[in-house]
Amino acid sequence: MHSLIEDGLEDFLAGTGCRERARIEEHLKGCAECRKEVDAIKEISALFKTLHSDDAPVPAPDFYARVTYRIERDRPVSFWSGILEPVFGKRMALASLLVLATLGTVLVSRETEEYATGPSPEMVMAVEKDAPVSIDRDQMLYTLVSHNQ
Numbered sequence: 001m002h003s004l005i006e007d008g009l010e011d012f013l014a015g016t017g018c019r020e021r022a023r024i025e026e027h028l029k030g031c032a033e034c035r036k037e038v039d040a041i042k043e044i045s046a047l048f049k050t051l052h053s054d055d056a057p058v059p060a061p062d063f064y065a066r067v068t069y070r071i072e073r074d075r076p077v078s079f080w081s082g083i084l085e086p087v088f089g090k091r092m093a094l095a096s097l098l099v100l101a102t103l104g105t106v107l108v109s110r111e112t113e114e115y116a117t118g119p120s121p122e123m124v125m126a127v128e129k130d131a132p133v134s135i136d137r138d139q140m141l142y143t144l145v146s147h148n149q
Helices: 003-014 018-030 031-053 063-074 079-083 086-116 120-128 137-148
Strands: none
Touching: 003 031, 018 031, 063 086, 079 086
8 A cells, every 4th residue: 555545544434634535536546456455444344333232231240249349358458447346446445434434533542642641720820820920810710711611
């Protein structure tokens, strides 16, 4: 096939390329070899068109189930999936509550120990006798009275 035909052959067979079309048709009238090859290409193209089906391909009945199964199977396992599992999640919540309760108990017991070991009213009165004049005695008495209540 001559290069003149090869350059615009696709457009010619598709029915496009108006300026090339006239030149190709003129060449095909005078060249039997190119005309024979173009006819063979048209025949093969027609055979391919007969292979085309108008109906869309229908997948197998279990196609979507298999695809979904493979997607779920190949999905990477995240860190949170183990934690959010119901049995493990319940155990983790219970353990967290026990830790919080233990910490709360420790904090409350330490606070009561600190208050218990604080200055007693007798110690405050003893310090008051030797205290400098700048301490307000009425305020100190009010504090001692409210302490017993």
